[in-house]
Amino acid sequence: MLIGGRASALFALCLLATLGSASGASASTTIGPETITVQGAEASATITRSPFAIAFRDAAGHTVLSEAPAPASSEFTLPVTPARLAAEPPGPALYAPLSFLVGSDRPATLTGGSDAGDLASVEENGTEYFAREVLAAEPEGEGVRLLLATSDPTGRTLRVTVTPQDAAAIRVEAAPSEASGVAAMADSFASGSGEAFHGFGGRHNALNQSGQTFYNWVDQENVGSGSGTDLSPDGPQAGYYVQSQFVSNDGYGFLVPRPELTTWRMDSEDPAAWQAQVSATTLAYVVAPGAMSKAIATLTSITGRQRAAPNWAIGPTFDRLVAYDEGAAEYEAQLASDLKEIKAHALPVSAYRVEGWRFLSPEKLESEFAALKGLGIKPLVYFRAFLGDEVSGETSKEDFETAVHNGYFADNASGEPFLFDDNFGRPAGLIDFTNPAAAQWWRERIEAALELGAEGFMLDFGEQVQPGMHFHDGTTAEAMHNAYPVLYERVTREAVEAFEAVHPGRQIAFYTRAGYSGEPGSAAYESFNFPGDETTDWSQSSGLASLTRDMLNRAIGGAYGYSTDIGGYFDLASPPTTHELFVRWAEWAALSPLFRLHGALTQEHTPWARSIRAVAVYRKLSELHLSAAPLIEALWHQADETGMPITRPLYLQYPQDPRAAEQDQEWLLGPDVLVAPVVEEGARARSVYFPAGCWRDPETGLEETGPASATVPAQLNQLPFFFACGSRPFTPSGKFGKKLK
Secondary structure, eight states: OOOOHHHHHHHHHHHHHHHTTOOOOBTTEEEOSSEEEEEOSSOEEEEETTTTEEEEEOTTSOEEEEBOOOOSSSOEEEOOOOOEETTSOOOOOOOSTTEEEEEEEEEEEOOSGGGTTOEEEEEEEEEEEOEEEEEEEEEETTEEEEEEEESOTTOOEEEEEEEEETTTEEEEEEEESOOTTEEEEEEEEEOOTTOOEEEEESOSSOSOOTTEEEEEOBOOOOEEOSSSSOEETTOTTOBSEEEEEEEETTTEEEEOOOOSOEEEEESSSSTTEEEEEESSSOEEEEEEESOHHHHHHHHHHHHOOOOOOOHHHHSOEEEEOOOTTOOHHHHHHHHHHHHHHHHHTTOOOSEEEETTGGGSOHHHHHHHHHHHHHTTOEEEEEEESEEESSOOSSSOHHHHHHHHHHTOBOBOTTSSBOEEEOTTSSEEEEBOTTSHHHHHHHHHHHHHHHHTTOOEEEEEOOOOOOTTOBOTTOOOHHHHHHHHHHHHHHHHHHHHHHHHHHSTTOOOEEEESOEEOOTTOGGGTOSEEOOOOOBSSOOTTTSGGGHHHHHHHHHTTTOOOBOOOBTOSBOSSSOOOOHHHHHHHHHHHHTSSOOEEOOOSSSOOOTTSTTTOOHHHHHHHHHHHHHHHHHHHHHHHHHHHHOOOSEEOHHHHOTTOTTGGGOOSOEEETTTEEEOOOOSTTOSEEEEEEEEEEEEOTTTOOEEEEEEEEEEEOOTTOOOEEEETTOOSOOOOSOOSSOOO
């Protein structure tokens, strides 16, 4: 039942009488006649009663973020229009304090193949209202609980809490007094001139999302075309690994911990205002005041940080994927050939992933694992979140039948397994990890692989939740879609930790594709991740030139263990990997956190492949990565403690340098190593921006003084990287200034 205007006023008077003077409500909250202050150790919020507004302040009392002012009009009507495609920006919005949409806000997904679960369209229409004034306030722990009058003519109110979160953040939660008809909730904020918004997970389009409007929805298989940043089907901001958090150069970080579809309008409609909207009947967000490094530390302490990987995982890894229509005999022959070539060329390999491990009998698999371990190589295997009715080396038909028979898949409305056509054109189901029996079965599958001798695995997919799926615990598909990879990874981490507890000395690592933020999110559970199905080209959308932005955007959100597929992977719509692309990709990976060769769908691109012929340079780059491995390991442990990522965008280390903020194709490995790989085809030199200080090429001794840009030589097989003068973060192995074959 809606609370009418007179009833709301009466409730407010009664509550104020109960509070007495309405001041000094608690040790950290002051409730006054005009303003209310919630004070944390290092962050505070000041609430103005009428017109309602919240301002967030840092430890020094400086305002770092304020809600957008209320508009003159009491409502904002969205026109009834056809559902918008996900690649199209959403329609206009109301910018006002704590607004809500009465109407419809429904996502739809693609339903099959490699795009299953991708956001297809969003239907949004209705009328938006907003908070007008505080009717009542009472203590809530160390914070305050508010009753707010709104512009809704039915008299609907908002119930809001504002509380300190830990020492350095303020949390706001809001819900309508009557949820019926409410489709979405939002809050809007004023922007400063030149404000930048960094983060949001594995985005390829930019390091600053100012001027952009986009959805946060975990997608799969968005591939690019041409020279721009566009991705199909969901547009330039599509991502496998999405984080609903960012940091601003205006001195705060921001997190929306809810899993539903989130729409972000970042100074895109109004250059002086931004908005976060959640397709849900409640809204929660966290504001973390402080410089970007401090805000990152605060937010990642909430959402999680990737734990330091075992040192073997930092070394060079080789993946042997399963080619289309490849059978067991062909795959076994390929394994034997790989080991022969690795030994013949004396390639340093720390780990080798057997993707088609289900092709092999347990006895054969143990034999293969023993052979790998005899060479000092850790064997890895493969798991995925959906199971298909198919025979492949990645999964088994028996597992699919077991899951169907025992009800381990998400259901449809009739209680039957929700089956969809998977990436391989076969009926498949998505494992329901909210079902305790399914989760236990999953743990047993993980344990069985580890008992056979596997030391880790790829944890693939996780983006396939679709409307119409029903989950054992009652979670809706709309709420589960973004949350699914977090749950998938949490259950897997539990299985790994249980195994390690009874196998002292075994250090298991697994890496993921899909991910999301949360309390905590994916970063708290996975060992590291990979960017998805990169195309075998130079593009900024999904090829080599997309990687730096992707890596740096997710790194500041606690997902700093980044492992690209050297040479690319998705070659169905792109030409095969060339020698030049392969070498430049390996150069890019050499001074990134992880160095992993994966392979493509249709054409082989191993270092010894006839079309590549890059064994010598690949070995040298592997050795370069190994020489930097102790630094990477040390930085990873520091990141676990502080949230400061292993690879750092220049804007984070040099926040007062506007030109540093523009650099999206170079990074810092820790504070003292500047890395500037070549990502343009045919280039034999590149412009490098040197931030303040002296920088030295450790191979040639050439020094540059910043802040300044300079063109440096970058012949094929020559990776530009520099040390801060006077530092020696690691000792490079091999010479990279000379031509290698």
